[in-house]
Amino acid sequence: MIEVKGITKRYGSTTAVRDLTFTVRPGRVTGFLGPNGSGKSTTLRMILGLHAPTSGTVTVDGRSFGGLPRGLRHVGALLDAHDVHGGRSARAQLMALARSNRIPAGRVDEVLAEVGLTAVAGRRIGGYSLGMKQRLGIAAALLGDPPVLLFDEPLNGLDPEGVRWVRELFRRLADEGRTVFVSSHLMSEMEHTADDLIVIGRGELIAAQSLAEFAARGTRRHVTVRTPRPDALVDLLTAAGASVTSYGERLEVTGLDAPDVARVALDHRILLHHLSTENASLERAFMELTADSAQYVGADLPSADLPSAGLPSADLVPADVSPADLTSGDPR
Ligand SMILES: Nc1ncnc2c1ncn2[C@@H]1O[C@H](COP(=O)(O)OP(=O)(O)OP(=O)(O)O)[C@@H](O)[C@H]1O
Numbered sequence: 001m002i003e004v005k006g007i008t009k010r011y012g013s014t015t016a017v018r019d020l021t022f023t024v025r026p027g028r029v030t031g032f033l034g035p036n037g038s039g040k041s042t043t044l045r046m047i048l049g050l051h052a053p054t055s056g057t058v059t060v061d062g063r064s065f066g067g068l069p070r071g072l073r074h075v076g077a078l079l080d081a082h083d084v085h086g087g088r089s090a091r092a093q094l095m096a097l098a099r100s101n102r103i104p105a106g107r108v109d110e111v112l113a114e115v116g117l118t119a120v121a122g123r124r125i126g127g128y129s130l131g132m133k134q135r136l137g138i139a140a141a142l143l144g145d146p147p148v149l150l151f152d153e154p155l156n157g158l159d160p161e162g163v164r165w166v167r168e169l170f171r172r173l174a175d176e177g178r179t180v181f182v183s184s185h186l187m188s189e190m191e192h193t194a195d196d197l198i199v200i201g202r203g204e205l206i207a208a209q210s211l212a213e214f215a216a217r218g219t220r221r222h223v224t225v226r227t228p229r230p231d232a233l234v235d236l237l238t239a240a241g242a243s244v245t246s247y248g249e250r251l252e253v254t255g256l257d258a259p260d261v262a263r264v265a266l267d268h269r270i271l272l273h274h275l276s277t278e279n280a281s282l283e284r285a286f287m288e289l290t291a292d293s294a295q296y297v298g299a300d301l302p303s304a305d306l307p308s309a310g311l312p313s314a315d316l317v318p319a320d321v322s323p324a325d326l327t328s329g330d331p332r
Pocket residue numbers: 011014015016034035036037038039040041042043185
């Protein structure tokens with residue numbers, strides 16, 4: 001368990017983190033989300049005892065990191081994949097770490113195999129791609145087989161196969177009962193990875209809750225319908241009290257839920273090709289929540305350009321809409 005209580009960190013006139021309090025639990029993957037410059041790395045460094053908080057306390061399993069006797073065997077961390085000795089090989093780098101933490105040398109080959117670097121372990125790290133360096137950093141974090149693991153932006157530079165592998169690794173580590181704390185500035189990286197979320201903006205806590213609870217904050221829900229007779233359905237739904245936006249054969253409906261839309265279509269024998277309930281995407285919920293605290297903002301995009309990552313499909317189609325409701329016959 002990681003417990004952060006009321007920590008503030010000032011660098012001169014900059015307050016990087018302000019009165020931050022949260023808990024990271026074992027057996028879960030916890031995403032640590034915030035826009036660029038929001039204080040994630042600073043917080044991770046304070047958890048690791050690399051930076052001292054200006055005020056407040058951080059404990060891992062009830063003790064400050066400095067008080068933990070087992071170093072890498074208690075907390076493993078990937079902070080900056082570039083922070084390596086480029087002239088060394090991956091094996092030499094891990095061997096040095098193992099020696100200084102009194103970890104058996106045999107563990108080095110185990111973690112190299114685990115992260116898929118065995119074949120290149122003798123090469124100079126300086127020639128590694130960012131993705132390979134991330135894998136090496138993950139290997140270093142795993143070296144001491146620690147119960148607590150921290151990863152700062154571990155998905156940076158990984159290809160899709162690497163991303164899938166990291167997600168599965170985090171899941172397995174959490175399932176083994178470890179505490180897995182992973183920072184990212186992208187909700188899309190976390191929504192298929194994390195069980196819980198800690199969201200910060202400008203160094204302050206914005207949300208600390210499960211991913212499901214966070215998703216439920218997404219305020220807007222609408223029903224999406226596809227039909228070969230959009231004009232007729234728009235008229236009927238509007239008469240039934242809904243607001244409808246039409247995009248050719250695709251309609252976005254608010255004010256009626258999916259079973260009601262299906263019922264209106266069925267009563268008038270209008271064929272539906274698609275019917276689903278869409279929650280506001282997690283990405284949008286994250287952007288809305290952090291909008292006021294994003295420090296570095298580019299030109300506005302039209303909202304249609306925002307990524308829309310939906311919730312799991314089980315959430316999209318209510319159980320009480322049967323396929324028969326969707327294919328109730330076409331009078332044409
Ligand atoms: N050593 C330092 N000296 C001065 N200011 C610092 C220092 N470290 C961080 N900061 C400032 O603290 C704030 C938080 O930075 P931090 O790197 O923790 O954010 P972050 O959320 O990890 O950002 P990113 O996603 O861009 O990596 C920033 O304004 C940064 O400029």
